Amino acid sequence: MAGVQPPPLRSLDDFLLSSARFAVPDLRDLDRWNNRIINNLLYYQSNYLLSALGLLLLVGYFQPFQLLVGAMVVTVLFLGFVWAAENQAPIRRFRRNHPSVSVLAILLVSYLFLSVLGGVAVFLFGIAFPILMVLIHASVRLRSLKNKLENKLESIGLKRTPMGLLLEALGQEQEAGS
Numbered sequence: 001m002a003g004v005q006p007p008p009l010r011s012l013d014d015f016l017l018s019s020a021r022f023a024v025p026d027l028r029d030l031d032r033w034n035n036r037i038i039n040n041l042l043y044y045q046s047n048y049l050l051s052a053l054g055l056l057l058l059v060g061y062f063q064p065f066q067l068l069v070g071a072m073v074v075t076v077l078f079l080g081f082v083w084a085a086e087n088q089a090p091i092r093r094f095r096r097n098h099p100s101v102s103v104l105a106i107l108l109v110s111y112l113f114l115s116v117l118g119g120v121a122v123f124l125f126g127i128a129f130p131i132l133m134v135l136i137h138a139s140v141r142l143r144s145l146k147n148k149l150e151n152k153l154e155s156i157g158l159k160r161t162p163m164g165l166l167l168e169a170l171g172q173e174q175e176a177g178s
Helices: 030-043 045-062 064-087 089-097 099-117 120-140 145-156 162-169
Strands: none
Touching: 030 045, 030 120, 030 145, 030 162, 045 064, 045 120, 045 162, 064 089, 064 099, 064 120, 089 099
16 A cells, blocks of 8 residues: 555535536436546545545444444455455456446445444444445536546556545446546
């Protein structure tokens, strides 16, 4: 993980306010929608991290123990999936061919574990809600010229940002920067 550098925090004006442009994605063109999501995830990754941490802190204030248990379960399952995908060829092929199903499987198994532990509500609101907010923003946020240029420049060093590493672990690095 040496050399991993987070990108700069984008301005609130660029992220949400007046200069931000939003539009519902064309659901018939899944490749274009996927490209928009990946590029927005790369460009706004610092903003998304800060937003998710804010929501997690809010939930953690009210349910700290259950949030911690939920976060540990999801982390262990995600790391187990990445390990299995790197060491088992059929899982690696499935991850590359079906990245959305892979993420949903991790979330579903996490949900099942947490329901056994009694932390379902904390999982849904503390972990899944920030992910949902990030994906909604990344889906509807139109890319600006600055966003496109920076993504082209960052695509060369894709594996050196936290989101680039996450996208690589999910088998999506070839999509980014296009």
